[in-house]
Amino acid sequence: DPFYRQLPKVELHAHLNGSVSSETMEQLIARKPQLNIEHSMTAIRSGQRRTLDECFQVFKVIHQLVDSEEDILMVAKAVIQEFAADGVKYLELRSTPREETKTGLSKRRYVETVIEAIHQCKQEGVDIDVRFLVAIDRRNGTKVAMETVKLAEDFMLSSNGVVVGLDLSGDPTVGHGRDLLPALQKARNCGLKLALHLSEIPSQKEESELLLDLPPDRIGHGTFLHPEVGGSDTLVDKVCKQKIPIELCLTSNVTGQTVPSYDQHHFKYWYTRGHPCVLCTDDKGVFCTDLSQEYQLAASTFRLSQEDVWDLSQQAIHCSFAPEPVKQQLEQKWAKLRPVCL
């Protein structure tokens, strides 16, 4: 349906290396034949189901393919162009800085390269505003988390507003938020916005209670926050009272089997409460989707009208970490496009 592609959209939850398209993946595989990686190892076709653990194995394969400055520049530019082609007008990309001794890549250079890709796209006139969230992989513990915050803080001050915040992600079965709390507090205090993966699996109740007191500026997934799935009223109250927007990724959650089916997705719980919900792709490459498809999926599953869908995409502007004047510009863009789309 062309409506969803035409719809101006805001993407707030996209992991760089999970967003690499099959076309770009082909190029990377061709560049590194010695790795013997097949395309079926880097993406999960629609309709297939994997455990969350199997999904994390896919990232390990992709990281082998994307391990130099040149690779990062290429994938970041391609991902930005693909989001723009899908009608995304504002994008917050997130990625975990990696160092690779083999190619001489440092974490600082990693971040600089993503920023360089964002600049190049802007210079080339790609119609999208892109910001960057520096990601902490929870498996790496306290010390690395602290170093990542320092890195993010440096770039927040030197990147002309490109680096706006911090993401907490990585395998939810590994590590505990309590060990990362000081780093996250430090990030908050220096003005970095926080987008945290919370309650992605049932066992994270205690951790979520702790992290919700920071509080985060946005929640990733929040699949198991509500009492019906083993969360609690306390958790829901904390989210509602502080009006913390939730980033919801339908295809990712159903494919990774943390949600049994589309109609049982927790989008319904939060949306019917009038809570700020933002539809996102998570990993458009790995899960073979795009943001238009996610909007269409939500609309058909939960019987949303085109007006409802429009409001959902417009509301996302105000859940972003963009400075106020940028939000105003986006509002104007939406106002201009409304009569064309609806």
Ligand code: 5GP
């Ligand atoms: P990168 O940070 O390398 O650009 O993107 C891949 C990384 O994002 C993964 O290694 C993982 O740390 C994180 N990631 C991607 N998708 C998910 C997800 O669905 N859940 C969590 N918790 N982390 C994810």
